[in-house]
Amino acid sequence: MNFSESYNQEITINHPNITLAVKREDLLHPLISGNKYRKLKYNLIQAKKESHNVLITFGGAFSNHILAVAAAGKEYGFKTVGVIRGEELHDLIDKNPTLQKAKSLGMVFEFVTREQYRNKYDAQYLEYLKAKYFNFYLIPEGGTNSLAIKGCEEILSTEDEAFDYICCAVGTGGTISGIINCSKPSQQVLGFPALKGDFLREDICNFATKSNWDLITAYHFGGYGKVSEDLIRFINTFYLRHKIPLDPIYTGKMVFGVMDLIANNYFPENAKILMIHTGGLQGIDGMNSILKQKKQLEINVNI
Incomplete structure (x- = not known):
């Protein structure tokens, strides 16, 4: 399979000692997106x-x-x-x-x-x-199966070895498992589950070959498919500032979580953080149709 190259886009934040970037896996293919x-x-x-x-x-x-x-x-x-x-x-x-x-x-x-x-x-x-x-x-x-893990082991490239933290959203655990397997021992991989509960640890352990990872479970916004006005407002503001569209089910929650952790000094001084954009932007239309029916704030990004 041939695909477009993803690249790392640096994010400017109000923290002079933290380096933050997004790996634009969402640009690999217009429909067969990201992970x-x-x-x-x-x-x-x-x-x-x-x-x-x-x-x-x-x-x-x-x-x-x-x-x-x-x-x-x-x-x-x-x-x-x-x-x-x-x-x-x-x-x-x-x-x-x-x-x-x-x-x-x-x-x-x-x-x-x-x-x-x-x-x-x-x-x-x-x-x-x-x-x-x-x-x-x-x-x-x-x-997610063993062949999917093999594919996800190709997400990180040699240029990504400079990052201390690799962050990604977690659904079934396949993507983070591949990232863990191709990460360096000096790196910490942080997963942000889109679902409630800590049961994913066992699933990830079935595929991951290293122990340099953890799950941050505080940013699921109520569970799979659940959103809040704060999350939608964050996604809209993030797009206006950085021109990067985020989906509300996976990557949007992960980026919200990373930015919140930075604001609360979770990461050490001079940390270099890479966030993996796993695509899924097609889901925005479906979410907006639900939000419109409920007369709630909608996601306003260009894809």
């Missing part, structure tokens, strides 16, 4: 190697992963199937920007109840998919 490109890279290579012609994966209504798989399938010659959590969404595709775009890229949907979704990896359901779609390659929800 999704990294996670899919070796999975697509493996699918081709095994002569599969269909990709099947799982996700929710506004899933970055669902859209990325649909776009990857279109670009690299695979049929794609998305198993979507929430059977009520079947009649709402045209009102959902993520599903609408995925459909336009050729993805076929299987809408299931939330109970069925919890059992999506059961042998019986997988047999149903096999009988219907035959020669498919299965990509897990969020894309």
